[in-house]
Amino acid sequence: MPTTPIDTTVVPEYFGRFPVKLHSEEPKIARGSAAALKKFQCFAKDSRSHSVGPYGDAYAICYPDGDVERVQLSAEIIEALWMYDDVIEALPHDVASKEHGMVKQLLGHTHTNGKGLAEGAMTNVFRDVGARMTVLDPKGAPYVLGTLKQYLTEYDGSSRTFDTLEEYLSFRTLNVGFRIMASFMQWTLNVYLTSDETELCSAFYTAAGRVMAITNDYFSWRMEKREATDRVRNAIPVVMKQYAMSESDATLFVKGVLVDAEQKTARLGKALKGSSENIRRYVEGMEYLLGGSGFWSATCPRYNDVPSPATM
């Protein structure tokens, strides 16, 4: 079924260069995200959607060409993961690590049996994820489940600080969940790279990860700066400190860094597209993912319906 291209030029808030389109089965995909939200509201009543937006569900925008069953399940899993992150972020680091350990164990179950788990535990949300992915795709599921487990292992919820933007971005690219978003993109499109192809695409992959990290920081800053946590992860305060800049100057600086990162990614992607049909599909999937993530971030209520200080 045809996807619907979104004319981003009529949306002033979006200044990204990557194309954006909507999956033809957006309502079905949105039901996946909504299912995750509903589950989480049992544990944290104030859980807010990470996917609702005026142009459609974030996952239907980020994975417009993906197999619909897989995109719907991806929406449910990733949405649950981001909401789980919201809850975890507020916990002490050692408690958070323990919860992560439990979820990692659950992801290892490739058939449904959640014996031994406390009823009502938040981690139960992930109980059948491994089994449901495996039913849809026994071959590809282990790859995606592996990146989920890696994310939980490497996720650093400590309150460490960074002196330079460079130092911060190398950390942030892993912590933004880029690997998760990118591996689900591959899963929904059924496009996997050989080790030679992975090597060939590695600079492009790193550049794309930076784009997603800076995009999130730029658009989520207005919301995040109002949150009472010592674990704010954002490039804007790093730049303010590093260059002794005001908040508004640092915001403009980060916007420039984002435009530059997108340009570099586009250049690397263009050079790769001729390599093979497989790589072309991979690069295009990534470009739609970056376009979708930027466009959603620029328009979603989560980041944009934040009262400005003047109206508070």
Ligand SMILES: [Mg+2]
């Ligand atoms: Mg953010």
